[in-house]
Amino acid sequence: MFLIKCPYCGERDQSEFNCGGEAHIVRPKNPPDLTDDQWADYLFMRKNIKGIQFERWNHSNGCRRWFNVTRNTATDEILKIYNMGEQPPIVTGIAPKTPSGETSIGSGNISTSYTKK
């Protein structure tokens, strides 16, 4: 239930939006020249990143506009929102703390850090 700041409408609840998956996967201009593997790569294969991911979102229950979101999938924090067609921004989020990408704070999977003060 995180908030997304629609560039056209402002801050709204995530349930008003639809996620269109990873951004910057361009539909090939030359499909007939591609092998089955290459086509599958475009169509199905994803990085599915834990950490900072560039995504497409649509304000489906609002203005119905698409835009890009940079989101940390390990914490659900939104770091940057930018327009379709723009290059992905360079952003940093909370750094991963464990090899599998849990962050030191904001991860849903670790509720306590057990450090003594």
Added chain:
Amino acid sequence: MHKKPKKYSIFSLIKNAFSYHENWQPVWRSPEPKNNYDAIIIGGGGHGLTTAYYLAKNHGLTNIAVIEKGWIGGGNTGRNTTIIRSNYLWDQSAALYEHALKLWEGMSQELNYNVMFSQRGVMNVAHTLHDVRELKRRWHANRLNDIDCEWLNTKEVKEFCPIINISPNIRYPVMGATLQRRGGTARHDAVAWGYARGADAMGVDIIQNCEVTSLNVNNGQVIGIETTRGSIKSKKIGVVAAGHSSVIANMVGIRLPLESRPLQALVSEPVKPVIDTVVMSNTIHAYVSQSDKGELVIGAGTDGYTSYTQRGGFNIVEDTITAVVELFPLFSRMKMLRHWGGIVDICPDASPIISKTHINGLYFNCGWGTGGFKATPGSGWVFAHTIANDEPHKLNVPFTINRFSSGELVDEHGAAAVAH
């Protein structure tokens, strides 16, 4: 070396009672990782543990390790709503899940660990003419695949589950249901623990709190892993890390057709027996059963975006509860006791990937989406075969990763509990 575990029975329980239960052995050892194994399984969930168990039991590979970053059974194995059934539409899926169901049927005895597999029936409810058509298609396919399945009309639905609301005046009335009587539920934690005990007894090292940091590949052949507890060599590595399949795959530059999404579930406070079967409705998203402890166990839908936080939106939970109250109005005054989330790896065709990869010795078992628990023993069985022989078992031939290139998908969206 390890000892054969003492048998569990009513007699051992009584005997131990007289020594204040102070002579029970550990269910599994906690060994230090060795330098070298014949095979390593990454992921100590149900599927990983069964893979190790069947590698040892069916293929004689006992110098193997299960590497778990947290505690065994702590991922989706310990977070699902424990529904078990095999009433899938396509022959390929039906065969795999039915193989699993048969293994469930003897699991407690095989493991000498009571997994409480309870065949109280699974009912898939139809609410529209379209649902009726689709569910009847599944019913007929199941029948001809020798998978038990019945069609119940509305009246029979009510007889089988007397508390369901069959009023014709509700928004999406009950128009019938399929019933798989052999389906049911099991105690999810016990599955992990029972297989861990069984695998451990055959010499499998179960290594918890050990996180993989990288996979070592040389000339297209996997040679080992780096972990938070040192490097471990092995020429066969099976990855069964649901929720983090892509994270591991990305370590060696493999992209998988997966999206990892939140899936939420909840239980009510415990009450005396009130619902004696599993009721699933894909159309209105209500999935309910009652645990042995008396809690209503309710599964919600997936959230529509990638997230590794094991949290989802409350709107999804609310929708599910609403559907449950619509279908079972008497539950309106019941209370949600505990809610949790997991991470499910969703595949485009809602079917799993159990497959070799282009790297020799590296195998992936992933993409079970919302429905992996029921397949646990079958998944381990065929994945063990794949790892041991470097060739898929006939049951997982259709589930290779190549299907996404060829187009030979096994589209089970209709059969999956949750519309993806």
Added chain:
Amino acid sequence: MNKKISFTFDGKKYSGFEGDTLASALIRNGVFLVGRSFKYHRPRGMISAGSEEPNAIIQLESGEITEPNVRATEIKIYEGLNATSQNNWPSLNFDLGSVNDLFSRFFPSGFYYKTFMWPPKYWEKYEYLIRQAAGLGRSPTKDDPHQYEHFHYHCDILVVGGGISGLYAAKLLAKANLKVLIIEQHPELGGQCLNTDSFKTHEVLIKELEEQNNKDNFKIIKNSTVFAYMHSNYLLACQKINNAKIRQIIWKIRATKVVLATGSIERFLTFDNNDRPGIMLANSARKYQNHCSAKDIKKIVIFTNNDTAYQTAIDFFYKQEVEVQAVIDVRKNSNGDLAKKAEKLGIKIFFNHAVIDTKGRKKINSVIISELDESLDKAIGRSKKLSCDLLCVSGGWTPTVHLFSQSKGILFYRESDATFIPDKSFQNEISIGACNGTFELDEILKETYSKISGLLTEFGKKIDVKSRINSEKIFYDKLKHLWIVPSNKHFGRTKMFVDFQNDVTAKDIKLALREGYRSIEHIKRYTTTGMATDQGKIGNINALGIISDLSGVPIHKLGTTTFRLPYTPVTFGAMAGRHIKEFFDVERTTPMHQWHVDCGAKFEDVGQWKRAWYYPIENEGILQAVNREVKATREGIGILDASTLGKIDVKGRDASEFLNRVYTNAWSKLDIGKCRYGLMLGDDGMVIDDGVTSRLGENHYVMTTTTGNAASVMSKLEDWLQTEWPELKVYLTSVTEQFATISINGPYAPKLMNKLCPNHDFSKDNFPHMSFQNIGIDDVHCRVMRISFTGEMCYEINVPSSYGKALWEKCFDLGNEYNITPYGTEAMHVLRAEKGFIIVGQETDGSVTPIDLDMSWIVSKKKYDFIGKRALYRSDTIREDRKQLVGILTKDPNEILEEGSQLVEKITPVPMEMVGHVTSSYYSPNLGRSIALALVKEGIKKKGLKIYAPMPNKAIEVEITNPVFIDPSNERLSA
């Protein structure tokens, strides 16, 4: 004195006073035995006075308003309240289940994993008995007569908790011209202050705030529990309303800043037989004592490891009829102010002692105390017996960090008093007071002042220095944590409860550890500690301490289990709110809907739409009605309400190019005024939609989609346009609901059109099939399309929605002489199946290509690319033995196949090899026989082949045929 109120517990009448909780009212009446535990059925009494209560849970009321597992400590009594104890048989007092307690040694944690496995088939029988024994209260069996609401609230600051820190924070914020909401769990503000004699400031604060309530953006909600803290400062609270039609309200709150002032919960101590009725948390006992005079309480003993319990001793000391037997303190001594005061009052204190056992089956009657050794590991010396009616226990305090932890804040472990307290915040939130580990009043006031001052600065405001409150300092000496109180019994024979409701004892935890369940999560799941209806609010910390003691792993390394929502259980009905019954889902209806209703139509749900399914006359069944409708359409005029079909207006310079890309066929050459059928694929090559698109102008089209897919097609098209092809100038507008669509079919359709619009030339030359014309009917602008989904001459009139019903009715007035007959979706299906037309979603299921449908004619070979094209040439999609669309005729013309039936070439014992399935199946009155469509492996090649549809009781012989059953040369279209 408050008003007297009578109530019933287990059939017996009692009376209490207004303001009593059920628990306090029962105590007033000397009733301490209120429940039985889950597993051993041990007699249990209330141990707390709040939402942390594990024991005193009851079934409230009966019939339609019954509610299981209600905490007696929370429910306020009202006249006629009727409560029943749970989980006992035949009665609370004499419970046969308590035999489990005698045999408890055979039921250690997890015993069920080790047994009930023989004979193999018997599990379900064992399970039946286990299930009967398990569960607590009973589910209601009737519909809920109450209503529930959802309220949304946005505020600058949400203060959770109306105890002293929350009250003070609220006061400091109230005049700052910010939107402030304060939520309190109990019916009254004040929290722990309500129990203090000395500090009365809270009364002033409460008065001030109550006056301010609902003014200047300041709001207080009481009787409401914040049960969830989610992302982006989204919090949920459940408000309970007594005696109203609306029973509960879920508040959905977005706050800029959250102030958590959730207080703390007292801890228990883990000693042998620590669960008897009459053993209570010290502070709760004090609360009850201050609130009501417990009947039959003469002698009390206090058992503590910290100073706060001395307040209980002091309060009871001043109570004339009660004798404070002793304070048993595990510490060597205490220099705390309260301990000193107790000592001065002459209360007997046993330092370095512990309660090592208790006596009294249904009510405590005595305690056994003993001195402890230096390291507190053993009971030494001779034990003493002290008689008592009440044992007040304090093991220290646990900050209520549930919400903080849900917000993904990081906790740290403070060794000195063994507490987990907030460390780093993840969200915009602060914790103040006891939930932040600040327990002493003067410290709480200081902390609150400074933190709220900081908070106001963030909002650009200044704190009012005059509003500062101080209090005198009370010195509390250090607590000594003792996770397992020694016993002089063998540990294996003790019953030291950690989780009361689930009957988890210290020795169960030891067993789990011994068996290798070492992770805190494994222990929780194996022993079930912390999994009862209280979710371990009291017990979890003790379990952790015990695990730490037994395993030697420090607590901070063990960590906690996850603090899950909800903080306290939340009613399903409240979560559903008004979204049930008539509001469960939107019902979309067409402008002609009422006409269908008046006509007695039966309806079918298609997506959210209600579509007329068939129109029975008198006693007609579905088959008779549909036969009649179908025949009338082929012989006279059939009229269909097709308004639900999706309609998308496509406009712009590149509209033709756009259609070229999203449909399989070519569009550039479609003349203005013409219509064309299109098939839409996903980029995986599978059919996702179909429909007719008409060219209205050079750069203007209107597309129709299937009813069910209208929204998803629109979304997908927008997706392509906005994200993949921003260079295309195309604008899409959904106009589904702007037009009503009346489909007039049959040989007399042109005649009716002539009557509707006498001045228009409906001849086939002027108005050929697959064209459209703008026609005014009664001065209403209509788009009329000559397209056909029945194979008959057909005119589809699109009229602005508001005229839909009028025009529909006019058609009937004018069409009477042609036997104009309304037909529903079922007849529509029969009519199109007779012609072999597909329905997306019925003949297709996401795995069907146009080639499979034998529709390669619509797949352009010339276009370089369109959505789905590449995927049609993958190794699997070019296979020639794929399932293909064919017609199916049963050998017996009267046999109607069941849709979804599977088809086989050979009848064998199961498993049988299936070659396809029936997608559509009907009786065709025009052919006088049944017809069906099916997808069959290599079906197109196999026409003429006899195959079978095996049913449970018989195998039906069928023949594979062409899917077009009527008028294959389309003569009727231009008859």
